[in-house]
Amino acid sequence: MRQIYLIRGLPGSGKTTFAKKIARIVYEADMFFEKDGDYQYDRERLAEAHAWCKERVKEAMLNGFNPIAVANTFVKRWEMEDYLKLAEANYYTVTEVTMSGPVRKSVHKVPDETIERMRLNWER
Numbered sequence: 001m002r003q004i005y006l007i008r009g010l011p012g013s014g015k016t017t018f019a020k021k022i023a024r025i026v027y028e029a030d031m032f033f034e035k036d037g038d039y040q041y042d043r044e045r046l047a048e049a050h051a052w053c054k055e056r057v058k059e060a061m062l063n064g065f066n067p068i069a070v071a072n073t074f075v076k077r078w079e080m081e082d083y084l085k086l087a088e089a090n091y092y093t094v095t096e097v098t099m100s101g102p103v104r105k106s107v108h109k110v111p112d113e114t115i116e117r118m119r120l121n122w123e124r
Contacts, residue, residue, distance in 0.1 A: 002092040003067040004057070006083055008074035009099030010118055011110040015071035018099060023069035025060050029053045054082050061090040068092070077123045 005022060007015045019026045032049035033041045053070065060068050074080050080096070087094045103115060 002061075002064070002090070003095065004061075004083065004087050004092045005067060005069040005095050005097055006074065006080050007069055007071040007097045007099065008080070010073065010103050010115055010122075012103040012115070013099035013101060014104075015073075015099050018097065019069035019071040023067045025065045025068045026071060027053050027056045027060070027068070028071040031056075054086070057083060058086055058090075061086060061092060066092075073118060075118050075121055075123065 005019065007019050009015045016026070016028060019028075029046070029049040029052070030039070030041075032045070032052045033039055050072075053072065057068060057070055070083055072079070084094060086092075
């Protein structure tokens with residue numbers, strides 16, 4: 001059975017670390033901003049980053065990779081919808097994982113006020 005894990009949580013909650021433990025194929029929108037080992041976030045390109053991530057996941061599914069993990073914040077439940085549709089279309093079982101442990105300092109230097117705003121907007 002093919003499996004995709006949708007791993008959600010606040011920045012610094014351990015999404016990437018956990019994803020790498022459970023799947024060989026891991027994608028996250030943050031990967032779009034990594035250039036030559038340097039993270040160069042550009043808020044203006046966030047939609048493009050998410051589209052890039054979805055396209056990588058689609059390609060992995062079409063190539064039959066298994067399991068796949070997607071580690072994004074997914075603060076709002078609708079943000080997972082495209083991945084759920086991809087999973088259904090490509091016969092993948094979905095497991096949603098919410099990282100709810102203590103938030104450590106974000107490796108991408110997300111400001112504390114941004115993390116708090118995400119926490120306040122979190123959908124269970």
